[in-house]
Amino acid sequence: MRTISHPDRSALRLDAVLAALSDPVRRSIVSRLAERADGHSCQTFELPVAKSTATHHFRVLRESGVIRQEYHGTSIMNSLRAGDLDDRFPGLLSAVLAAQRAESAADRRCDGAAERATPPSADPA
Amino acid sequence: MRTISHPDRSALRLDAVLAALSDPVRRSIVSRLAERADGHSCQTFELPVAKSTATHHFRVLRESGVIRQEYHGTSIMNSLRAGDLDDRFPGLLSAVLAAQRAESAADRRCDGAAERATPPSADPA
DNA sequence: ACCGTACTACGACGATCATCGTATGATGAG
DNA sequence: CTCATCATACGATGATCGTCGTAGTACGGT
Numbered sequence: 001m002r003t004i005s006h007p008d009r010s011a012l013r014l015d016a017v018l019a020a021l022s023d024p025v026r027r028s029i030v031s032r033l034a035e036r037a038d039g040h041s042c043q044t045f046e047l048p049v050a051k052s053t054a055t056h057h058f059r060v061l062r063e064s065g066v067i068r069q070e071y072h073g074t075s076i077m078n079s080l081r082a083g084d085l086d087d088r089f090p091g092l093l094s095a096v097l098a099a100q101r102a103e104s105a106a107d108r109r110c111d112g113a114a115e116r117a118t119p120p121s122a123d124p125a
Numbered sequence: 126m127r128t129i130s131h132p133d134r135s136a137l138r139l140d141a142v143l144a145a146l147s148d149p150v151r152r153s154i155v156s157r158l159a160e161r162a163d164g165h166s167c168q169t170f171e172l173p174v175a176k177s178t179a180t181h182h183f184r185v186l187r188e189s190g191v192i193r194q195e196y197h198g199t200s201i202m203n204s205l206r207a208g209d210l211d212d213r214f215p216g217l218l219s220a221v222l223a224a225q226r227a228e229s230a231a232d233r234r235c236d237g238a239a240e241r242a243t244p245p246s247a248d249p250a
Numbered sequence: 251a252c253c254g255t256a257c258t259a260c261g262a263c264g265a266t267c268a269t270c271g272t273a274t275g276a277t278g279a280g
Numbered sequence: 281c282t283c284a285t286c287a288t289a290c291g292a293t294g295a296t297c298g299t300c301g302t303a304g305t306a307c308g309g310t
Contacts, residue, residue: 002306014228018147018221023298024140042257053299055258060297074256074307089224091216096143099214103139127276127287148268167287178269180288185267199277199286 004076007065009084016064017089021096025049026057030066030080034097039070039077066093132190134209141189142214146221150174151182155191155205159222164195164202191218 020026029045047054058078061067068079085093145151154170172179183203186192193204210218 010231014152014221014224015147015149018143022140022143022147025298027139043255049298050300051257052259052301056298059258071257071307076257089220089227091220092224095214095216095220096139099139099217102214106135150268168285174268175270176287177271177289181268184288196277196287201287 002071004062004069004071006062006068006081009065009081009087012065012084012088014089017066017085017092020060020064020066023057023060025053026061026066027096027100029057029061029078030093031097031100033067033078033080034082034093037079039072039079041072041075041077043075127196129187129194129196131187131193131206134190134206134212137190137209137213139214142191142210142217145185145189145191148182148185150178151186151191152221152225154182154186154203155218156222156225158192158203158205159207159218162204164197164204166197166200166202168200 021030025047028047032045033040042054042058045054047057049057058067058069058076062069065081065084068081070077070079080093082093146155150172153172157170158165167179167183170179172182174182183192183194183201187194190206190209193206194201195204196202205218207218
């Protein structure tokens with residue numbers, strides 16, 4: 001059985017957590033992990049990067065203590081360490097998740113508005 | 126009169142804000158700015174980096190929308206854009222600030238405990 | 251035993267970042 | 281006007297990061 005090492009709850013570093021959450025790909029992973037609490041294999045995330053890059057991002061998230069990874073056969077169950085994070089940094093994770101949702105929504109509105117506002121022949125390039 | 130450009134409140138990007146806050150030097154600036162609401166010149170921060178590096182950090186904070194900078198004679202008044210940030214990303218700034226305080230406190234406790242636990246002749250080197 | 255699947259390890263690459271020293275611009279004081 | 285002060289601009293440098301492809305490991309199914 002393969003086991004993976006995780007930082008202890010008390011070893012979580014704000015530096016590492018913020019750095020982990022500052023990447024959009026990783027934030028997208030975290031967002032999707034927050035939507036449904038049960039674990040997900042790395043496969044179920046359709047990320048816009050190569051497989052090895054995805055592995056890298058999952059590792060950064062795990063080593064910073066944001067997610068937990070456990071083997072289930074050949075695949076890995078990923079889950080958010082929401083409790084541990086909220087214990088050490090209360091409100092931080094939920095604030096980031098909320099901000100992420102807010103920004104996505106705003107961007108979608110903005111894109112739509114921009115499209116509607118674009119003159120018929122306009123090509124910004 | 127020199128003026129400095131700031132991103133509009135609606136132009137704040139979560140990516141940029143989190144990246145700005147993921148650096149310890151910048152987080153230390155933000156923390157001290159949050160303690161006392163009135164503006165401070167860059168000088169009053171005794172940062173462990175060279176002057177040009179400090180300028181760089183202030184710029185990152187300004188361009189990401191975390192702080193506001195305004196000239197007052199030759200010096201610059203720095204202030205936190207707490208309102209704008211809280212409008213776009215509610216609770217994010219305060220969560221980061223609280224986390225920063227919590228971690229600093231925990232680290233101080235930890236260091237003290239480590240020192241007390243160090244054997245009399247121990248020299249880690 | 252064999253093969254396919256799920257993920258990792260490793261090395262490489264270009265990009266970005268934090269850092270610095272020095273030179274420069276702007277402002278207020280003498 | 282001249283000078284000191286505050287901050288910036290401009291390279292330069294070493295470190296880290298995100299990305300990738302390829303090769304490898306572990307596990308389950310046939």
